[in-house]
Amino acid sequence: MIIVTGGAGFIGSNIVRALNRRGIDDILLVDNLENGRKVANIADLRIADYMEYDQFLDKINSNHVFGDVRAIIHEGACSATTEWNGRYVMQINYDYSKALLQWCLARSVSYIYASSASVYGLGEHGFREDLACELPINMYAYSKFQFDQYVRRHAAGAASQVVGLRYFNVYGPGEAHKGSMASTAFHFSRQIRETGVARLFAGVDGYADGEQQRDFVYVGDCVDVNLWFLDHPERRGIFNCGTGKPQTFNDMARAVIATLGQGRIEYIPFPDHLKGAYQSYTCADLAKLRAAGYDAPFKTVEEGVKAYVGAGAPNA
Template sequence: MIVVTGGAGFIGSNLIRALNLRGERNILLVDHLANGRKMHNIADLDIADYMDKEEFIEKIGAAHFFDGVRAVFHQGACSSTTEWDGRYVMMNNYDYSKRLLHWCIDRNVAYMYASSASVYGNGENGFRVDRSCEHPINMYAYSKFQFDQYVRPLLAKTRSPIVGFRYFNVYGPREQHKGMMSSTAFHFNRQVIEQKVAKLFEGCDGMANGEQKRDFVHVDDVVDVNLWFLDHPEQRGIYNVGTGRAETFNDVARAVIDWHKEGRIEYIPFPEHLKGAYQSYTQADISGLREAGYKKELLTVKQGVTKYLDWLNA
């Protein structure tokens, strides 16, 4: 059996879809469906069983708990970067992850988990998987950073297959339930359909309007990296998962407008509440991924947004 936590969420549901395409059906989907609209992400997926997150956490460590599990994709977390209840965030993103990690180590089960590029903060020291680059600036980022810190010494002490993925700006199918946390490609698409205008923030941090840059990575590429490490359990560690290219929000908006063959860009004031807590530039250093043996070229914004909108507007 394969366990996918956060399996009704954005990346988790895409992982299950990809596993289904491989013929995998013996999958336990773990999630918390307080937002029942996430069921649209999983209605077309084939799984063996569903379990609520709270029940799953209670059973971690129990004798013979799901004997036969061969891999855990731990995607479940509080993903809000604006959540400042530190106790809540640490309980969901740190304590839960630790318990599941030790359950996997004790049984030599592959453990692949979602970290985040947010651990790099404003990125002033770069985006390498290195302690000198890491300075989280919100509670979500700190919880991810601290779990990575917990994992690092364990990598030297155990040979269990453990892999952490620092996701950069992921976009693509099955993200609509995220609301305001959905990708800019999702929001620009809706804006162009409804208003013929893609609304971008004005410039900040010395950058021109819409010229803030992020490493935008399509969810299909993220899933492919996850499955590659499932197939290569000899590779262990913490890795950036991005394209290695920084592209602008203007690039994303233009790709959306090009797809629709209509629309224009409008710049809106930069929000006060985001000043000092916003990443104006991200670019993954994916040398570690390449050294591990992952060689596939990842989609550009133009390629990825076109692919996404083909699906989204079908």
């Protein structure tokens, strides 16, 4: 059995779908379906069982035996970077992750979990998997950072696989339920379909209008990285998961416009509340991932948007 937490969410549901394509359906899907709109992500999936995350955590804490578990792929989290209830964020993102780690270590079960490029903060010291580069600037980032620190302390030299994947700016099908936290590809495509205009932030931090750069990574590529580690249980550590080739917000908007065959760009004032708390540039350092043996290419924004928006986003 493979357990996927956050399995009704964005990346999690795409992982389950990829496992189904491999003919794997002995899957326990764990999530919180209080937001029932996420059912759109799982209606076509084949799974063995579903469990609410709090019930699952209770079983984990009571050392429940789920059967022959090959791996836990932990994608469940509070992903809102605007959530400032630190107690809540640490319970969901830190305590939950620790409990799963200890359960896996005690049973030599592979543990592949979602970290985040947000741990690098404003990126002033680079984007390398090194403490010298890490300085989180919000609660979400801190919760991910602190769990990575816990892994470094408690999983070093573990007999079983532990892998953390620091996702950069992920976009693709299955994110509609995320609302304001959905990707720019999602928002630009919806804006253009509804109004004909993609609204981008004006320049800030020395960048011209729309020229801020992010490492936009297609969700299918993130899934491929997860499954590669699942196939290589001897590989372990914390790794960046991005393209290593940042592109501008203008590039993203132009790719959406080209795919839809309509639309134009409009720049809006940069919000005061985001000044000093906004990543104007991100770029995954892929040296460690490549050294581990992962050599597959990553889609450009133009390729990813064609696969995503061309297939029906923003409702996908």
